[in-house]
Amino acid sequence: MDTDSAAAPAHLGALAGVAAVTLGAGLGELTALAITPSSSPVASIGGALIDAAPAWAKDAAISLFGTNDKAALLTGIAIALFAVACAAGWLELRRPPWGRVAALALGAVGVAAALTRAQASPIWAVPSVVAGVAAALILGALARRARGTARAVSPATPVAGADPDGRGADRRTFLLWSGVATVAGAIALVGGGIVRASSQAASAVRAAVRLPQPVATVAVPAAAELGIPGLAPYVTPNESFYRIDTALVVPQIDPADWRLRIHGLVAHEVTLTWDELLALPLEESVTTLACVSNDVGGDLISNAVWLGYPIRALLARAEPAADADMVLSTSIDGFTASTPLDVLTDDRAAILAVGMNGEPLPAEHGFPVRMVVPGLYGYVSATKWVVDLEVTRFADATAYWTDRGWSPRGPVKLESRIDVPRAGTAVDAGDAVIAGVAWQQHVGVAGVEVQVDDGEWQAATLASAVSGDTWVQWSLPWRATSGIHTLRCRAISATGETQTSTVTGVVPDGATGWHEVRVQVA
Numbered sequence: 001m002d003t004d005s006a007a008a009p010a011h012l013g014a015l016a017g018v019a020a021v022t023l024g025a026g027l028g029e030l031t032a033l034a035i036t037p038s039s040s041p042v043a044s045i046g047g048a049l050i051d052a053a054p055a056w057a058k059d060a061a062i063s064l065f066g067t068n069d070k071a072a073l074l075t076g077i078a079i080a081l082f083a084v085a086c087a088a089g090w091l092e093l094r095r096p097p098w099g100r101v102a103a104l105a106l107g108a109v110g111v112a113a114a115l116t117r118a119q120a121s122p123i124w125a126v127p128s129v130v131a132g133v134a135a136a137l138i139l140g141a142l143a144r145r146a147r148g149t150a151r152a153v154s155p156a157t158p159v160a161g162a163d164p165d166g167r168g169a170d171r172r173t174f175l176l177w178s179g180v181a182t183v184a185g186a187i188a189l190v191g192g193g194i195v196r197a198s199s200q201a202a203s204a205v206r207a208a209v210r211l212p213q214p215v216a217t218v219a220v221p222a223a224a225e226l227g228i229p230g231l232a233p234y235v236t237p238n239e240s241f242y243r244i245d246t247a248l249v250v251p252q253i254d255p256a257d258w259r260l261r262i263h264g265l266v267a268h269e270v271t272l273t274w275d276e277l278l279a280l281p282l283e284e285s286v287t288t289l290a291c292v293s294n295d296v297g298g299d300l301i302s303n304a305v306w307l308g309y310p311i312r313a314l315l316a317r318a319e320p321a322a323d324a325d326m327v328l329s330t331s332i333d334g335f336t337a338s339t340p341l342d343v344l345t346d347d348r349a350a351i352l353a354v355g356m357n358g359e360p361l362p363a364e365h366g367f368p369v370r371m372v373v374p375g376l377y378g379y380v381s382a383t384k385w386v387v388d389l390e391v392t393r394f395a396d397a398t399a400y401w402t403d404r405g406w407s408p409r410g411p412v413k414l415e416s417r418i419d420v421p422r423a424g425t426a427v428d429a430g431d432a433v434i435a436g437v438a439w440q441q442h443v444g445v446a447g448v449e450v451q452v453d454d455g456e457w458q459a460a461t462l463a464s465a466v467s468g469d470t471w472v473q474w475s476l477p478w479r480a481t482s483g484i485h486t487l488r489c490r491a492i493s494a495t496g497e498t499q500t501s502t503v504t505g506v507v508p509d510g511a512t513g514w515h516e517v518r519v520q521v522a
């Protein structure tokens, strides 16, 4: 064992480790940008963690962080990497070459994660190899400097010929190089992430897409929009449409390469290209998507005008076998959803969507093609970046979330939400309005009732809606008196069912209960 190195302070080792791992990861990130964004070591490890995480951890992440669950995961990875980097640096200082071995092992973890991603090809290993090797080399070099520094400053092990100025210079050089490596690595990591995100947002292929005119259009009635400030708009702008998926890096698909394969229990396999899809008679439909993880009162629900082609017609070409009862859809990144065959073949607007509110699908909402199915939660129906439909049976196959404890079928439950006034806000006494949205897609909402404190349930006025496939806005005038008030709402479905007061959590097939808001009236 090198006794000199024992004199080097541990924090110098930690600094060397953080510098080496940050720069290594940054170089890996830049390499990934040159190959394909999803091969990024950090993104691959994050993606593998998402898929491997126990169901309770994912459920907790979505309910705690909602659509910020990915930022939370990346923060967690950064903290874990920081700890491992400190440890590796310390090891390299005290037990060389084990710190370098740890850096290489970290790279190997990246390689394993990258190669097991659904879209991976062997070249996906390269960014993690670059990251691991670079981190090991940088760590070796910095740790040598740190040991030199320690020897120089340690009175117990004077270095022959070392003058006080030289000792200070050694230390300064070490700190300078560590600092430069850390900052350069951080810039590469953050910059790489920004370049990746912005290149996706401003994707040239997407910008070049010209969607065909629909053969059937839908007019959204003006009376669907009550225009009450604070109330969710009837049609959600794409920028504020909720987003939930397992894709840490949004999959990039060039429409020219997109293929949909329909196979399984069918008489004829069908393959569809992008040009073939766009040449079909496309129809507009308005469908509200909801996430099964949406808590009572939550905002994981949005509404859009979609452009697409009925899946029913494509299945008719394939001719499903009589004993088939499910379609397992798969995205390019390996997510799967199990959708009942009868839902895809009845007369509802279950579509392969290419357009969202007059634009090609945004990258994060499934560009170029996703499924939209009225009446089912997204996890069993709304596969984004869809590339494969397997006609099968519930008895024979399970989907991504089913394997994690969620129900194989997920019809949307009857729910309603108060948007105005918002909980905790101050309301002026006098004439006020209570307003919100209510939904049970493909069943439809016939009424909404509101209760103030423990008073009578009062019927709210419903706005118009395109169909029962969307949510509907509602409002009720309220003479607000000063004090603290509790407002509650409940929906009545088009089939006469009253929304249950029974409180259930989101697992395994969606939350129930009445939304309740407490407000202070001044």
Ligand SMILES: Nc1nc2c(c(=O)[nH]1)N[C@H]1C(S)=C(S)[C@@H](COP(=O)(O)O)O[C@H]1N2
Binding pocket: 241, 242, 243, 244, 245, 246, 247, 289, 290, 291, 292, 331, 332, 333, 335, 364, 365, 366, 377, 378, 379, 382, 383, 384, 385
């Ligand atoms: N490829 C893919 N598609 C997916 C998911 C996913 O993780 N991956 N999540 C599903 C879930 S759980 C929901 S709620 C909807 C959300 O669609 P949005 O992000 O466009 O709102 O997408 C569905 N489609």
Ligand SMILES: [Mo]
Binding pocket: 244, 290, 291, 292, 293, 377, 378, 379
């Ligand atoms: Mo979801």
